[in-house]
Amino acid sequence: MKLNLKIWRQKNSESKGGFENYVIDNITPDMSFLEMMDVLNQKLIYENIDPISFDHDCREGICGSCSLFINGRAHGPDKGITTCQLHMRKFKDGDSIVIEPFRAKSFPIIKDLVVDRSAFDRIQHSGGYxxxxxxxxxxxANTTPIRKEDADNAFDAATCIGCGACVATCKNASAMLYVSAKVSQFSYLPQGKVEAKERVLNMVKQMDDEGFGNCTNTGACEVECPKGISIKNIARMNREFYKAKI
Amino acid sequence: MSLISIFKSSIGKKLLMALSGIFLVVFLTQHFLINITSVFSEEIFNFLSHFMGNNPIVQFILQPILIFGVIFHFVMGFYLEIINRKSRGANYTRYAGGDNAPWISRNMIFSGGVVLLFLILHFYDFWVPEMNYKYIEFLPEDPNRYYEELIHKFESPIRTLIYSVSFIFLALHLLHGFSSSFKTIGVDSKYYKPIKSLTFIFSILIPFGFIFIAVFHNLMH
Structure with a gap:
C-alpha cells in the first residue's frame, strides 16, 4: 500500500520543529507500524536525509519504550496496544497518517519523535519501592496469606509498563494513572504497608513538581493504556493520599 | 497543618473542586424542591420563599456561604483549567479526544462557563431585585409577592428558552461532575455502579425539572 505520512521533525530539544511530508510505497498489511517506520528510514538514509528518530526496544509490547501519537491517538487507532503491536492492516492504501511525539510539558522532546520520559523515573525513585x-x-509465598482479590488487583496495577500513553492522551497531561498504578501495586500487599504513607506523599509531590496536570476523570487514560490499568487506581491513590495526610 | 497541606497538592485542589461541587448539588436540590411547589401551590411556594428570604440564618449565614461556594467553584475550575492547559505545553495537530472519552467529560469548562453566564442572568433576574427590594428601597415585606414575581419572569418566551438551554448545559455538567466528584473523594470502585445510576437520575431529574417549571409558568400565564 501507498501512504502519505506527515511526521514531526525536530533537530533537538532547543529547535522549533515542524511537520515534514513523506510518501512511502510497498508497505504490506502485515508490517508493524515500527517496521513501516524502519522502511521509511532506510529510504531516507539512501536519499542522504537524516532518518527519523523514534523510541523502540522489545517490539513485543512489554517494554513501554515505543510512543508516537498517530492520527490523534496515543499508540494509534487500536485500543490497549503499544505502537509496536499496531499493524499496517489498520490502514488503507492512500491513507494520510499524522505522526507526532507524545506532547506534555513534562515530556520534553529530545529529537523528532523521541521524548524524555525520565519524569516517570524520578517519580518511581521518590517512593515506588x-x-x-x-x-x-x-x-x-504462602507464609502471609493474601486475599485473591487483593493479589489480582496488585498484579493488575503492577503490569504498568510506564509508557506514558496515559499522559499523552489525557487532555490535562495528567500522570495520575501511572502514579496510582505504582502506588496501588504496593498498597494492596502487606509488604507495601511499611512505607505506604511516605510512598504516596513523595510520589504525588514528585508528580506535582514535574508539572503534570490534574486528573478530571475523563477515563481516556484507561482506554489508551496498553496494559488496561483501571482508573479505579486513581480513586485508591486519592484515598491513600488523604489517609497519609490525616 | 498536615490537613491544610492537602490542598497545596494537585489531589487536594481536585478535592476542593469536588467538595464545592457536592455542596452546590445539595443547594440545587433544595432550590428545586422549593421551586417545584410553585407548580401546584402558590401558597406553599410563597410560604417557603418568604421563609428563605427572611430567615436570618438563611440570609446572613447560609447565603454568604452559598455565594462563596459558587464563586470558589468557578474560580477554582478556571484556575485548574489554566494549569492543565499549561501541562500540555504544545498542542497536538490532530487530537481524537472523542475516541476515548465522552464530550461532556472533556468540556466541563465549556458547560460550566455556560452555567456561569446563566447564573449572571439569574442573579440579575431574581437576586438583584430581591436585594434592592429589601436592603436598598426598604419596601414593606409582602409574604405573597414571590409567586407573582416568579411567573412574571417566565412570561417572556426568550427568557424561558435561555433558562431551558442553560439547564441542558447544567445537566451535561452534572452528568460528568457528579460521579467524578465521588471518584476524587476516593470512593471505592465497588460503589461506582450505584453512583453512576444516581448521577444519571439526578442529572436528568433536577435540570429538566427546572425546565419543566419554567415552561409550565410560561404556558400557563
Missing part, C-alpha cells in the same frame, strides 16, 4: 530484603532469604 519496598525496603524489605527480597534477596537470598525469600520466604515461602
Amino acid at each position: 519496598i525496603s524489605i530484603n527480597t534477596s537470598g532469604n525469600t520466604q515461602d
